Amino acid sequence: MARVTKKPVTRTRRQTVHTKKIQRPARRVVVLVATRKGAWLFHGDAARKVWRVNGPHFLGHIINHLVLDPRDGRTLLAATKSGHLGPSIFRSTDRGRTWKEAAQPPAFAKVPEGEKGRAVDHTFWLTPCHANEPNAWYAGTSPQGLFRSDDGGDTWAPFSCINDDPQYREWMGSVQDGTPDGPKMHSIIVDPRDPAHLYFAMSGGGVHESVDGGQHFTPIVKGMEVVGGFDPANITFHDPHCVRLCPSNPDRLYQQNHCGIYRLDRPSIEWVRIGRNMPKRVGDIGFPMVVHPRDAETAWVFPMDGQSVWPRTSPEGKPAVFVTRNGGKRWQRLDNGMPESQAWWTVKRQAMTADARDPVGLYFGTTSGELWMSRDEGQRWICIARNLPEIYAVEAAELR
Amino acid sequence: MKVMIPSPLISYTKTQEVKAAGATLAELLIDLDRQYPGLRFRVIDEQGQMRAHMRFFINREQVFNLAHPLRSNDTVYLVQALSGG
Numbered sequence: 371m372a373r374v375t376k377k378p379v380t381r382t383r384r385q386t387v388h389t390k391k392i393q394r395p396a397r398r399v400v401v402l403v404a405t406r407k408g409a410w411l412f413h414g415d416a417a418r419k420v421w422r423v424n425g426p427h428f429l430g431h432i433i434n435h436l437v438l439d440p441r442d443g444r445t446l447l448a449a450t451k452s453g454h455l456g457p458s459i460f461r462s463t464d465r466g467r468t469w470k471e472a473a474q475p476p477a478f479a480k481v482p483e484g485e486k487g488r489a490v491d492h493t494f495w496l497t498p499c500h501a502n503e504p505n506a507w508y509a510g511t512s513p514q515g516l517f518r519s520d521d522g523g524d525t526w527a528p529f530s531c532i533n534d535d536p537q538y539r540e541w542m543g544s545v546q547d548g549t550p551d552g553p554k555m556h557s558i559i560v561d562p563r564d565p566a567h568l569y570f571a572m573s574g575g576g577v578h579e580s581v582d583g584g585q586h587f588t589p590i591v592k593g594m595e596v597v598g599g600f601d602p603a604n605i606t607f608h609d610p611h612c613v614r615l616c617p618s619n620p621d622r623l624y625q626q627n628h629c630g631i632y633r634l635d636r637p638s639i640e641w642v643r644i645g646r647n648m649p650k651r652v653g654d655i656g657f658p659m660v661v662h663p664r665d666a667e668t669a670w671v672f673p674m675d676g677q678s679v680w681p682r683t684s685p686e687g688k689p690a691v692f693v694t695r696n697g698g699k700r701w702q703r704l705d706n707g708m709p710e711s712q713a714w715w716t717v718k719r720q721a722m723t724a725d726a727r728d729p730v731g732l733y734f735g736t737t738s739g740e741l742w743m744s745r746d747e748g749q750r751w752i753c754i755a756r757n758l759p760e761i762y763a764v765e766a767a768e769l770r
Numbered sequence: 771m772k773v774m775i776p777s778p779l780i781s782y783t784k785t786q787e788v789k790a791a792g793a794t795l796a797e798l799l800i801d802l803d804r805q806y807p808g809l810r811f812r813v814i815d816e817q818g819q820m821r822a823h824m825r826f827f828i829n830r831e832q833v834f835n836l837a838h839p840l841r842s843n844d845t846v847y848l849v850q851a852l853s854g855g
Contacts (some may be wrong), residue, residue, distance in 0.1 A: 454850040456815060456821050458811070472808075478815035489815035489817050596853075
């Protein structure tokens with residue numbers, strides 16, 4: 371287990387004097403951990419070897435997502451609820467020292483008297499909008515709904531074209547069709563070349579694209595498989611678990627789905643099941659999907675057991691990350707440092723991520739409360755925290 | 771009238787006992803939200819329904835109707851009702 375300190379690590383004067391050239395202070399990685407009972411921030415040193423823990427924030431609150439705004443490097447948004455209370459969004463502009471609640475959290479439109487309307491149970495996913503749209507954010511909720519804020523997360527407006535559209539409501543299904551704690555709108559993606567080009571996915575209801583800033587959306591499910599016996603032409607049967615766009619090639623997306631791992635190269639609209647190339651004993655079922663920040667050929671997955679009753683734990687109790695370095699043609703097992711047996715881990719769809727350093731740091735959190743990382747793109751893994759509550763989401767960011 | 775606040779909501783009111791006005795429970799919650807912005811949405815959803823684990827008592831009687839009338843000498847209790855780990 372890596373060393374975790376309670377105080378920041380400081381450079382000594384002597385170390386500074388012996389530096390040969392003037393260097394800007396390296397940006398430090400912060401790992402944002404959202405759990406069922408609060409949130410924690412793990413601040414790394416320059417080498418990502420020593421981690422200073424900060425937290426808990428919102429102790430006892432359910433935090434589904436905690437995201438740092440990459441446009442200013444200091445604003446945090448947290449999607450919260452508690453066992454008793456309705457959902458909310460909290461915002462910090464001082465790296466988590468203080469938090470302010472949203473004046474108008476995501477909420478569905480009120481329906482006329484006598485009709486049964488939907489109520490947001492929790493906000494599940496937060497995505498900062500395009501770099502040219504400061505203070506704008508997207509949110510995905512459970513039950514599935516899409517929302518946008520243009521004031522830094524203080525007030526949120528629903529996308530009626532999704533949330534109230536009869537066709538989309540049919541594709542979403544009911545709460546009974548969803549994941550155990552509610553169907554999720556997730557993987558809200560903004561094309562870095564075009565703020566009007568968006569994607570989102572629904573845990574029940576497929577992957578969708580908009581080219582007009584969210585006024586209209588179209589499903590993209592061709593090539594995606596569904597559970598045996600069901601019609602893949604029916605959008606509602608498609609269960610994407612996590613979709614990621616490659617920053618170095620925004621025409622390429624990777625997807626971890628209920629039925630395999632896929633790649634999509636635009637302008638094609640047909641997903642290719644690259645998970646067929648995974649070892650048969652392991653399979654290609656899982657929840658998270660992670661892409662390399664600079665190499666669109668490289669992606670990582672965390673396979674889980676999707677046989678019989680869907681244990682959703684590491685196959686055979688032997689956890690491993692798998693990497694492809696050639697767009698999914700071949701996969702390599704990366705488990706150096708992980709337990710060799712009897713480790714029945716579950717990693718949720720938001721609980722695995724990468725930083726932007728070179729070599730890339732990888733991070734994942736388990737539902738048993740362990741936080742793991744690799745400083746070398748998965749070659750060697752270390753545990754940097756144990757005994758946290760059930761981990762729901764892990765994000766890596768760089769503070770300014 | 772007197773309103774007793776459960777611990778999950780004290781981050782809004784800073785105290786367990788507050789004063790609020792209203793001819794009905796619905797109006798009382800609007801007044802509470804005016805005084806303590808954000809409080810109402812944590813206990814009443816966007817469709818005007820009581821959230822699953824919040825309960826409302828007027829004096830010693832549990833009420834389920836937001837239109838329930840109130841008198842100025844009533845005491846209203848907002849109660850959390852949640853079990854499990």
